[in-house]
Amino acid sequence: MHSLTNLSLKTIVKKQVKWKIKLYISSLSSLIILQSIFGFLFFSSGSGSSGYGQQNLDLNFTIYSLDMHLFLSVFWAFISAIIFTTRAYRMDDLSVISSRTSSTIANTVIIMIYSLIAVFIMASTFYLQLLAISFLKNEPFIIDNLIFSPTLFMMCFSIICLFGAIGLLFGNCFKGPVFIKSLTSFFVMFAVFILIISPDSINLKGLIMLPNFMMSVCYLSVAAISFSLAIWIANKSEVSRT
Amino acid sequence: MTAITALLFIPFILILVIFIILRKLSKNTKKFWTPKRIIIVIAGYITLGFLAFLYFAFFYESKLTVLANSEIKQLESELKSLQRYDQEYNSSYLTKDYIKNTWEFKFEGDSLPVSIQERGNGLNFDIRLRYNDDIEKGKAVISYYQFPVIIDGLNMADQIPLPIVYMTQEQLFIEPPLENKVSYNRIKASLGIVDFNREVDLEPSISLFHYSSVLLIDVARNTELEDLQGRVTYIR
Secondary structure, eight states: OOOGGGSOHHHHHHHHHHHHHHHTTHHHHHHHHHHHHHHHHTTTTOSEEEEEEETTEEEEEEEEOSHHHHHHHHHHHHHHHHHHTSHHHHHHGGGSSOOHHHHHHHHHHHHHHHHHHHHHHHHHHHHHHHHHHHHHTOOOEEEEEOSOOHHHHHHHHHHHHHHHHHHHHHHHHTTSOHHHHHHHHHHHHHHHHHHHHOGGGOOOHHHHTSOHHHHHHHHHHHHHHHHHHHHHHHHHTOSOOO | OHHHHHHHHHHHHHHHHHHHHHHHHHHHHHHHOOHHHHHHHHHHHHHHHHHHHHIIIIIOOOSSOOOOHHHHHHHHHHHHHHHHHHHTTOGGGOOGGGEEEEEEEEOSSSEEEEEEOOOTTOOOEEEEEEEOTTSOTTEEEEEEEOOOEEETTEEOGGGSOOOEEEEETTEEEEEOOOOEEEEEEEEEOSOHHHHHHHHTTSOHHHHEEEOOEEEEEEEOTTOEEEESSSOEEEOO
């Protein structure tokens, strides 16, 4: 018979990750459904368009880029990470030996793995949408850039991972000690207030101008901080500790 | 009134029907969608996406190709010399490479009246006259020279419509072309919002430049051209 004292945290987390990765897999299918629905809704409009008028030529480009797919993945990661911390999902933790800390560490690992798979799903939706357009719309395509560059792949992964981390932190904040709940509520209200009063005060231009790799490093650093905070809060809110 | 009622109630009825169907199916779907099957679906979806990528990479033939920045810069520097030739009234820059269309007309007498009709945005090309010894008397050869038009890295010269040139009652009429509307889909496996912010600082000439196209009227040396609007310039 096993007991908590005989098992190291690493072993518990490993077991939990193995267990949860199968249990939470339906969240990835929801991403596929979400991407397919929006891909269908914005079938012919693309992510953007540009027009030119030169020498009696009215030229219009419909641009198909990854923006919409990334926004959806980011939204999905944020919501899924919050859902992972809800009571319904916490009940599943009882199926294996766990503590709140080990559960949060396992969730962190799962969010990172799912973020990686989400990038592949995102890319698949992008290419499948293009294929559908080329067969159904019968309009010519100009291929500017077909291949995902490794740095872009890393950037997409880091953005999805970041929002997953923020979602996990958010979810943990609201099940943590009272002072953390109050602090989070105050922070959210303050952020909303700043956004309404002075939206120009948040300027991401400097970050966007950085190369993809540097942007990814920035996002991953913030994600690491969010994950660490989420684990720290989970550790603080343990029911009983040995 | 009936239409408004229908518009309000139809979505509600649809949602209700979907809800009832989902409720009835939920038990069966829960049994069917085991983790193993979901993994198969996800793997299948990613594989399909990869196959779609392979199709575009190896089997899709694009009609237009985007020029590299170095190619565009080279083209731009070549075309800059055209302006110098034109200012010196030297026709040597009007080579066969740039000819897009040629019209031939016959007329009687020694004079050819030319009427230029401007409408809308006006003429988008220059009109030049050249006396050519190889052309017989009573004949006019009109050639339209189209230079590269670079828009967003694409050479759109082939899409620029031809001017309308015709002769009636011994008079040559030149009219600007009707607007040509073209739409293309562009594949950019990147983030548009990031690219847009980064491309603002790029040199504008790389993404957009064009030189005025030329309509050249070749006539025999003793022919008098009656330029009714004063738009024709003589060129050697």
